[in-house]
Amino acid sequence: MTRSVAAKAAARSNRPDRVLTFVTGLVVFALGALALVVGFGWLGAYRAQRPVLDPIALDWLSRQDPVLTRAVAIVVGLLLFVLGLWWFLRSLRPEPRPDVALDRAPGREVTVSASAIADAVRTDAEAIDGVSRARVRSVGSAEHPALRLTLWLREGSDLRDVWHELDTQVLARAREALDVAVLPTAVRLELGSAERRRVR
Structure with missing residues (x-):
């Protein structure tokens, strides 16, 4: 394949x-x-x-x-x-960050920029319980968009819940917004460490 x-x-x-x-x-x-x-x-x-x-x-x-x-x-x-x-x-060579055309009909073209896609997905990802920060990059091509995500998790976050919410809500919403059935995504998780406390 x-x-x-x-x-x-x-x-x-x-x-x-x-x-x-x-x-x-x-x-x-x-x-x-x-x-x-x-x-x-x-x-x-x-x-x-x-x-x-x-x-x-x-x-x-x-x-x-x-x-x-x-x-x-x-x-x-x-x-x-x-x-x-x-x-x-x-x-x-810089990595391409293509814009995605949602509608190519003459007179009503609608194109979403790569930065807008990344910002929207990042906002949704940071709203997940347990995620402290997210970084998103839109990659691939205009015809076949893809995402690369890096998520920073808070200490004690439930990885299973984070993954489920990311797949069923964030990525599902992105696929629906881009009108694609498949949106290849590479996800990198960074686990947070315990906060250091000063000893007095």
Whole structure:
């Protein structure tokens, strides 16, 4: 079963960044371990004294077709540059916060802004008994809206009651207002801690 655009947006993941960081760290770790092995002379004392740019490798490269070697190096360098630039721009790209069109009929268009949706859901969520604060973000796309909620719960709040009221009232009201049957929502709960008291 494929996930919709809204569901992906509601549960936005850092997996690509984590995978790239892990792979980069693994490669750097492997190169560092190899350098230590060579430096300590475990591959032979003579090999440890040789320069980093192996003369044998340089001699082999010099015997190859210089045009082909340079072309391959330039292509690899350009690919790495484009990949790095794409990843950099992707990391800086702000998350879309689309407005939702409730009525597209000519002359009576009705569009609800993403901030208005977030404010309305946040107000309803903060009215739940046991919720001290809420943060809401409207994500997804104009055709497939989604929500991302963070709720801060007071100490001693009944999690089951909070969840039930959130699902049956807050999210149900949001689905009805947006005229959608399904509204993917990612919910994060922050449990409050006991208030500190000063000892006199």
